[in-house]
Structures are given as C-alpha cells and as structure tokens.
Amino acid sequence: MSKLALAGFATIWFCFAQAQIPDTHYSHGISYITGGVGEEESQSMIAEARQWPLFLELSQLENGRGMWIFGAKIMILNSQNKIVFDAQAEGPYMLINLPQGEFLIEARYQNVMQKRAISIKSSPQKVNIFWK
DSSP states (O other), rough: OOOOHHHHHHOOOHHHHTTTSOOOEETTEEEEEEEEOOOHHHHHHHHHHGGGSSEEEEEEEEEEEEEEEEEEEEEEEEEOEEEEEEOOOOOEEEEEOSSSEEEEEEEEEEEEEEEEEEEEESSSSEEEEEEE
C-alpha cells in the first residue's frame, strides 16, 4: 500500500472515529460526554478518555455476569459538600472535565446509591462503579 493511500486511510479512520463520540453536554459549567452504546461508540470514548480528568465506567451484576448499564444518576460534590455536577448517564461511560481537587461521587441506579471519594490530579483517572 502506498504512503499516500495509507495516509488517506488514516485520515478517513480518524474522522470516522471522531464522529462516533457523543455530543458534549454541561452540568454546573462542567463539560461531559456520556454514552458508549455500541462497539464503535465505546471504542471512541475509551480512546477519548485519555483527554479527560475523569472516566466513569458503570455496570451491574445480572444473572451472574457483569452487564453495562445506562440511566444512572451521577452527582458530584466538592470538598465543601456543594454539588458541582449532576447528570444522568446515557450509557456505561461518562467522561467528565472536573478541575483538580477532592470530590465525592454519588451514583444512583435502580434506587441503590454508590459513593466514591476521588482526588483529581494532573493525570486522567478511571473509576468503576459496579452495582450488585
């Protein structure tokens, strides 16, 4: 394959992969992307996660197997216990552009609350939230 053809293929692939990322939304001034439904969108969001401070992965145990979920309500509080983020996950992944600091994630799914204390620093962080 020629270098020109290979470069063209790479450009087309990059544009295709970029097109699969869901739209950016905002909550309390914090940008986020939620989704990950389908293989292409999931792979695009996983690749994009390197650019975001927080990557949430949401799942539950169903019939003895881990299953991706959507519809979880995600609330994030800062160290002063003030809500700084409040949104619903539209898929198993959420990328959230949190500033550096200490936070508490409160995730609710089917009336079951999960809590996670996190510290956002300079490198991206992945947090798995799993319901049983």
